[in-house]
């Protein structure tokens with residue numbers, strides 16, 4: 277009896293232990309499922325966040341190619357854009373201040389031969405100096421030439437040797453090309469060309485993939501030319517080398533609220549636009565090769581006008 281009782285007690289005790297074990301197992305299983313569900317939720321949330329971020333950046337990065345390098349335009353391609361409100365704060369110059377804003381590209385104003393001649397001019401000039409970082413400039417007006425981490429005056433720096441670098445023909449070509457670009461801008465925007473003036477800085481640029489050393493080398497930042505350069509009302513860029521064969525990266529990018537729009541450089545191609553904040557832009561980083569271009573810009577304000585560049589007089593005398 278006692279034994280039986282004991283036996284019964286044992287049986288009852290085993291059942292209780294079994295129950296406990298079962299309960300423990302169930303609890304463990306439940307908490308395992310909870311953990312698994314938690315991990316799953318984390319994974320789902322991460323995936324959703326990643327997808328959202330991807331979608332968001334995708335949206336921001338939508339890139340429309342306005343004009344690709346392989347296309348040769350037979351007539352200017354004009355892309356109207358709404359003028360920014362900034363113009364309300366600017367002084368107006370009748371016949372010049374934009375009434376409508378745009379960006380445009382032409383392949384017929386400058387020939388590839390002329391672009392090559394200008395590129396050779398840039399190569400000769402820039403071979404005398406050059407930045408340590410990826411971007412070098414040469415300004416024929418002021419003589420500013422990138423040199424290491426600063427600038428020198430190429431006319432002073434090379435003295436009489438300048439005659440081996442530039443000829444009168446080079447300067448004549450620059451003047452001719454500048455005047456054709458001015459005519460094209462005037463026609464496209466419906467301006468009086470005689471009320472537009474060349475303004476500074478106008479410069480040749482050479483960009484490669486070398487890492488930037490100074491702020492001057494950081495050409496890729498988004499900017500508004502009218503803010504950066506003050507006097508600019510119309511910016512033009514004459515490309516002297518080809519995207520995709522002379523260099524990689526280095527596309528010109530208009531940054532619009534609805535996405536990015538690019539112009540692919542091509543030797544002889546002129547891209548021009550009103551310089552206000554309707555044409556916020558940047559240059560993509562060059563990843564290989566060397567990119568040459570000239571920035572030639574115009575102002576409506578006669579106080580900011582500059583003349584065509586000329587060879588310094590001692591050199592002009594030396595040149596036959």
Ligand SMILES: O=C(O)CCC(=O)C(=O)O
Nearest residue numbers: 481501513528559569571
């Ligand atoms: O070289 C280019 O394509 C653009 C240069 C530019 O934005 C500038 O000179 O202000």
Ligand SMILES: [Fe+2]
Nearest residue numbers: 499500501557
């Ligand atoms: Fe610019």
